[in-house]
Amino acid sequence: MLPGKKIADTNLAQKGRLSHEWARARMSIIEKIVVGKDSKLLEGLTVGFCLHVTKETSVLVMAAKRLGAKVALCSANPLSVRDDIAAFLQQEGASVFAWRGETAQEYRDCIRQVLALSPQIVTDDGGDMHAAAHRAKVNSIIGGTEETTSGVKRLLALERSGRLMYPVIAVNNARTKYLFDNRHGTGQSTLDGIMRATGMFLPGAHVVVCGYGWVGKGVAAKARGMGAVVTVTEVDPVRALEARMDGFEVTTLLDAAPYGDLFVTCTGQTGVIRKEHFAKMKDGAILANTGHFDVEIDASFLYSNARPEEVRPGVERFDIIVAGGKKKKKLYLLSKGRVVNLVAAEGHPPEVMSLSFANQLMSILHVAKNYEKMERKVYGVPEEIDLQVAKSALDAMGVRIDEMTEEQKKYQNSG
Numbered sequence: 226m227l228p229g230k231k232i233a234d235t236n237l238a239q240k241g242r243l244s245h246e247w248a249r250a251r252m253s254i255i256e257k258i259v260v261g262k263d264s265k266l267l268e269g270l271t272v273g274f275c276l277h278v279t280k281e282t283s284v285l286v287m288a289a290k291r292l293g294a295k296v297a298l299c300s301a302n303p304l305s306v307r308d309d310i311a312a313f314l315q316q317e318g319a320s321v322f323a324w325r326g327e328t329a330q331e332y333r334d335c336i337r338q339v340l341a342l343s344p345q346i347v348t349d350d351g352g353d354m355h356a357a358a359h360r361a362k363v364n365s366i367i368g369g370t371e372e373t374t375s376g377v378k379r380l381l382a383l384e385r386s387g388r389l390m391y392p393v394i395a396v397n398n399a400r401t402k403y404l405f406d407n408r409h410g411t412g413q414s415t416l417d418g419i420m421r422a423t424g425m426f427l428p429g430a431h432v433v434v435c436g437y438g439w440v441g442k443g444v445a446a447k448a449r450g451m452g453a454v455v456t457v458t459e460v461d462p463v464r465a466l467e468a469r470m471d472g473f474e475v476t477t478l479l480d481a482a483p484y485g486d487l488f489v490t491c492t493g494q495t496g497v498i499r500k501e502h503f504a505k506m507k508d509g510a511i512l513a514n515t516g517h518f519d520v521e522i523d524a525s526f527l528y529s530n531a532r533p534e535e536v537r538p539g540v541e542r543f544d545i546i547v548a549g550g551k552k553k554k555k556l557y558l559l560s561k562g563r564v565v566n567l568v569a570a571e572g573h574p575p576e577v578m579s580l581s582f583a584n585q586l587m588s589i590l591h592v593a594k595n596y597e598k599m600e601r602k603v604y605g606v607p608e609e610i611d612l613q614v615a616k617s618a619l620d621a622m623g624v625r626i627d628e629m630t631e632e633q634k635k636y637q638n639s640g
């Protein structure tokens with residue numbers, strides 16, 4: 226890390242401001258929370274954020290700042306930073322340590338820089354900041370929140386082993402998060418990233434989706450919507466059955482490997498696409514990940530067995546002979562195996578991030594108010610927050626719904 230480097234270019238602040246305003250206008254739920262609250266609710270607290278540094282994140286960070294918090298930010302992924310947003314937030318007084326293209330070492334250093342500011346609350350995406358806070362035993366922290374499935378799994382493992390140092394709210398597990406962000410947000414933005422990177426024609430293409438959780442369901446549905454022929458691979462029999470009854474072909478990855486034009490990993494697992502799968506893939510197959518960091522596709526095998534050539538921005542071609550084969554074939558890896566929606570495109574649109582980040586903001590406020598009563602546990606988002614987010618989102622769309630009559634309430638509660 227260059228000594229003292231914090232962001233890429235302060236001159237990008239005005240561009241970032243325009244982008245921030247574009248997102249903010251589409252995230253009215255967050256505005257409503259801020260306007261409805263006492264502007265001192267977070268005064269005296271430093272909130273350390275480890276999130277993708279995007280225009281949507283800038284709306285959350287600025288909201289926390291308007292509620293009185295000191296804010297510090299680093300990125301949840303070394304390749305997803307929008308340098309204009311980093312510049313804008315720094316100009317607004319946030320402590321920002323993030324630039325696009327951080328090395329692995331710089332990425333870790335940026336997390337440490339935020340923790341060095343002794344935050345009371347940490348808001349993470351993927352669990353790297355929580356893990357670093359635990360390794361360094363940062364004792365300023367009174368509580369935290371976690372944005373994504375994989376991060377929640379890491380925190381639950383800490384809780385099970387009795388090592389969790391502070392209460393954490395699993396924002397991912399709110400219905401108004403995973404049903405919309407993981408499914409529709411990732412579904413749309415993943416195809417957006419793949420299409421921006423490759424320009425590939427989806428109608429009639431064979432798309433193989435690994436994992437049929439919330440993310441996989443979204444990716445599979447949107448790919449089918451574009452006319453692709455979609456195959457799903459799973460390890461969970463119930464989810465495999467669900468995919469089959471939703472009308473998808475379901476088989477093993479080894480069986481799907483020879484015919485897939487595009488493979489998309491959505492599992493949260495490591496080593497999902499490996500050497501034995503590369504060996505069976507056809508010439509020209511495209512590999513993308515939209516799940517967990519850069520471990521779902523065994524990219525290190527590709528990098529150590531062929532010299533990558535960048536054929537288009539974010540598209541690396543590997544001319545490779547796998548498993549004693551005679552003929553070289555071309556495999557294309559997108560975004561170095563990192564989340565393709567955030568690296569090759571702009572991540573989720575603001576309309577869906579407004580739901581996730583409304584849950585984040587209210588969870589941060591909940592921790593600030595209740596941390597003394599909370600245990601060192603992973604908590605769900607309080608039901609009233611989840612419902613409030615859904616109601617606000619419906620309001621923002623101008624959608625009205627029915628209410629139960631008194632008779633229905635009584636009927637529901639009768640034996």
Ligand SMILES: NC(=O)c1ccc[n+]([C@@H]2O[C@H](COP(=O)([O-])OP(=O)(O)OC[C@H]3O[C@@H](n4cnc5c(N)ncnc54)[C@H](O)[C@@H]3O)[C@@H](O)[C@H]2O)c1
Nearest residue numbers: 373374375436438439440459460461492493494515516517
């Ligand atoms: N790119 C994004 O913007 C974005 C958004 C939300 C979540 N995520 C990440 O995506 C991943 C998936 O999230 P989710 O909410 O769908 O999780 P989930 O737990 O609902 O689903 C994951 C699915 O993958 C399956 N799976 C595990 N190992 C597998 C394997 N080897 N082959 C095939 N299937 C396998 C599991 O059985 C499960 O059904 C997580 O890492 C999460 O953090 C990314």
Ligand SMILES: N[C@@H](CCSC[C@H]1O[C@@H](n2cnc3c(=O)[nH]cnc32)[C@H](O)[C@@H]1O)C(=O)O
Nearest residue numbers: 277279301302350351372373517518572573
């Ligand atoms: N940090 C890990 C985990 C995957 S990102 C998954 C999270 O990114 C979040 N996300 C998706 N799009 C955006 C965006 O545009 N801005 C900020 N966060 C986003 C989304 O809520 C999801 O839970 C990694 O980089 O591999």
